[in-house]
Amino acid sequence: MSTDAEIQTRLIVGFEIHVQLATKTKLFCGCALGFGETPNSALCPVCMGLPGALPVLNRQAYDYSVLTGLALDCEIAEFTKWDRKSYYYPDLPKNYQTSQYDLPLASNGHFEIETKSGTRRIGILRAHLEEDAGKNLHDVPGCSLIDLNRAGTPLLEIVTQPEIHDPEEAYTFCTELQKLVTYLGVTHGIMQKGQMRFEPNINVAITTGGTEYRTPISEVKNLNSFRSVRSAIEYEFHRQVHDWKSDNGYLIKERPNENRGWDDDKGVTVFQRSKEGADDYRYFPDPDLVPVTVTQDWVNEVRLSLPELPAARIKRLTTDLKLTTEDAAAIVANRATADLFEAAIEAGGPATTLMKQYLNVWAKLANDQDASIAGLGVGHEAMASLAAMTEKGVVNATAANKIAEALIGSDKSPETLAEEMGLIAVLDEDQTEKWIDEAFAENADAVKDAVSSPKKAKKAAGFLRGQVMRISGGKANPKITGDLIEARLAELASEG
Amino acid sequence: MAEIDESLVRHVATLARLKPDDAEVASMTRELTRIVGYIDCLNELDTDSVEPMAHPLALRNVFRADEVRASISAEEAVGNAPERERTFFKVPKVLDTGGGA
Numbered sequence: 001m002s003t004d005a006e007i008q009t010r011l012i013v014g015f016e017i018h019v020q021l022a023t024k025t026k027l028f029c030g031c032a033l034g035f036g037e038t039p040n041s042a043l044c045p046v047c048m049g050l051p052g053a054l055p056v057l058n059r060q061a062y063d064y065s066v067l068t069g070l071a072l073d074c075e076i077a078e079f080t081k082w083d084r085k086s087y088y089y090p091d092l093p094k095n096y097q098t099s100q101y102d103l104p105l106a107s108n109g110h111f112e113i114e115t116k117s118g119t120r121r122i123g124i125l126r127a128h129l130e131e132d133a134g135k136n137l138h139d140v141p142g143c144s145l146i147d148l149n150r151a152g153t154p155l156l157e158i159v160t161q162p163e164i165h166d167p168e169e170a171y172t173f174c175t176e177l178q179k180l181v182t183y184l185g186v187t188h189g190i191m192q193k194g195q196m197r198f199e200p201n202i203n204v205a206i207t208t209g210g211t212e213y214r215t216p217i218s219e220v221k222n223l224n225s226f227r228s229v230r231s232a233i234e235y236e237f238h239r240q241v242h243d244w245k246s247d248n249g250y251l252i253k254e255r256p257n258e259n260r261g262w263d264d265d266k267g268v269t270v271f272q273r274s275k276e277g278a279d280d281y282r283y284f285p286d287p288d289l290v291p292v293t294v295t296q297d298w299v300n301e302v303r304l305s306l307p308e309l310p311a312a313r314i315k316r317l318t319t320d321l322k323l324t325t326e327d328a329a330a331i332v333a334n335r336a337t338a339d340l341f342e343a344a345i346e347a348g349g350p351a352t353t354l355m356k357q358y359l360n361v362w363a364k365l366a367n368d369q370d371a372s373i374a375g376l377g378v379g380h381e382a383m384a385s386l387a388a389m390t391e392k393g394v395v396n397a398t399a400a401n402k403i404a405e406a407l408i409g410s411d412k413s414p415e416t417l418a419e420e421m422g423l424i425a426v427l428d429e430d431q432t433e434k435w436i437d438e439a440f441a442e443n444a445d446a447v448k449d450a451v452s453s454p455k456k457a458k459k460a461a462g463f464l465r466g467q468v469m470r471i472s473g474g475k476a477n478p479k480i481t482g483d484l485i486e487a488r489l490a491e492l493a494s495e496g
Numbered sequence: 497m498a499e500i501d502e503s504l505v506r507h508v509a510t511l512a513r514l515k516p517d518d519a520e521v522a523s524m525t526r527e528l529t530r531i532v533g534y535i536d537c538l539n540e541l542d543t544d545s546v547e548p549m550a551h552p553l554a555l556r557n558v559f560r561a562d563e564v565r566a567s568i569s570a571e572e573a574v575g576n577a578p579e580r581e582r583t584f585f586k587v588p589k590v591l592d593t594g595g596g597a
């Protein structure tokens with residue numbers, strides 16, 4: 001990715017991504033997820049690893065995993081089994097993690113992202129299900145406090161091919177993947193809560209004098225923000241090139257691969273441990289869990305719940321409804337919100353006005369409530385009617401704002417609310433003329449400017465229209481008012 | 497068949513967090529060699545066309561629905577712990593270099 005006088009470098013990045021699935025319960029027991037505040041309050045003999053407990057697989061976790069595999073164009077394995085990955089750590093009560101070792105449930109997929117240099121297709125090596133460990137707290141001197149509420153939470157681990165060559169591309173990949181899995185509804189995907197954790201494997205190919213050298217691979221553990229993914233990769237690229245320049249023996253297989261952590265405050269990666277030799281986890285099949293066989297019928301059934309994916313949906317909305325890519329992307333970002341939008345279109349909402357209200361009126365109200373537009377609880381029919389009323393001029397834009405706000409938490413129709421709130425625009429010309437009479441009488445100077453001062457005419461006419469709106473209490477129709485004012489001014493001008 | 501020697505026994509002991517003394521390592525090496533040697537007779541069979549067995553039972557696809565079942569109380573959960581702090585398990589300090597998920 002850069003050319004020195006004598007060396008060329010190419011960054012190589014692959015990802016391991018842990019996605020916490022949005023099931024109600026743990027992977028192998030019925031303990032609730034969502035973790036109450038009380039430590040160790042969501043435990044049972046299974047997730048505590050007590051002797052004699054019998055784990056049973058959560059079907060929903062498997063379905064979510066198959067769905068994700070399909071969205072990533074993976075092959076879904078017909079047969080998988082469960083393996084024990086043994087290691088000792090206080091947050092791992094059974095002293096092994098239940099995982100899928102040699103038979104992942106999905107493999108050989110890919111995921112396409114749009115980058116500055118065009119569409120990039122990143123290979124997905126595999127995706128498998130496993131359980132999370134508990135949490136360690138180190139805030140008491142000399143000891144660690146263990147909370148096992150998280151132990152047994154279903155994680156889908158997605159492993160990519162090392163096919164990313166730019167920190168910005170890595171950033172895009174991670175953000176788009178997060179959008180995809182939240183769109184599928186398989187995870188809540190909240191980064192701050194650690195529901196998606198990214199671990200890039202990074203090294204650099206350095207070419208000099210016709211020979212290519214590769215630096216040892218470093219794995220940066222548990223990144224939980226997109227920004228830190230990009231920064232850690234940038235940092236590692238420069239560090240590895242620097243380390244190779246000062247020691248030409250800094251090469252894969254000659255120096256150990258290592259695990260590193262990311263220090264967000266200092267903006268550096270920190271050495272954690274070197275991986276001398278392969279880790280010895282002594283995987284073996286779990287005798288407590290029986291294998292899973294997935295039939296074609298099962299896969300087809302899951303495939304039915306595969307929604308139209310964001311990229312395709314954005315494309316369709318821009319083509320069918322003539323929305324800009326930017327507007328379509330804003331709507332599609334949240335699946336429920338996009339569904340609501342399309343239902344409102346289906347119910348007869350005029351696309352352009354609905355779009356404007358969606359991105360201005362509804363988005364603002366949602367933002368005020370810290371909710372999504374769908375989360376406001378206003379139905380698609382009400383949204384469609386309000387847009388239609390606005391388009392027809394039955395209510396004006398300001399009134400539409402007020403009605404939208406009133407619709408939240410109300411079971412009344414926009415028509416009813418408009419009437420009750422006295423916001424129905426007056427289309428009647430005689431009534432409008434009366435308001436104009438009043439406005440003209442009150443603002444003789446502005447009328448004079450509008451008629452005889454070419455410089456000020458436009459502004460004065462706008463001012464007069466505003467006065468009519470004010471006098472009418474917002475009920476005047478702006479278009480009718482404007483037309484009538486214009487006619488009246490023309491008349492006055494011709495009278496001289 | 498991997499040969500069971502003392503270094504392998506020490507490696508396995510380390511992984512299992514066991515600290516055998518030299519005499520124990522010597523006797524374990526002898527015993528494990530005999531045990532593994534006995535099982536080794538299975539290698540006389542031609543298993544090329546036999547699928548590896550993932551589970552001794554012919555059962556497949558045992559699932560549960562994603563429904564919450566009552567957990568035990570936090571008090572019960574930590575009740576048998578040698579040391580606790582509020583409802584945390586309290587253990588000697590560990591450095592965060594565990595295997596992780």
Ligand SMILES: [Zn+2]
Nearest residue numbers: 029031044047
């Ligand atoms: Zn449990």
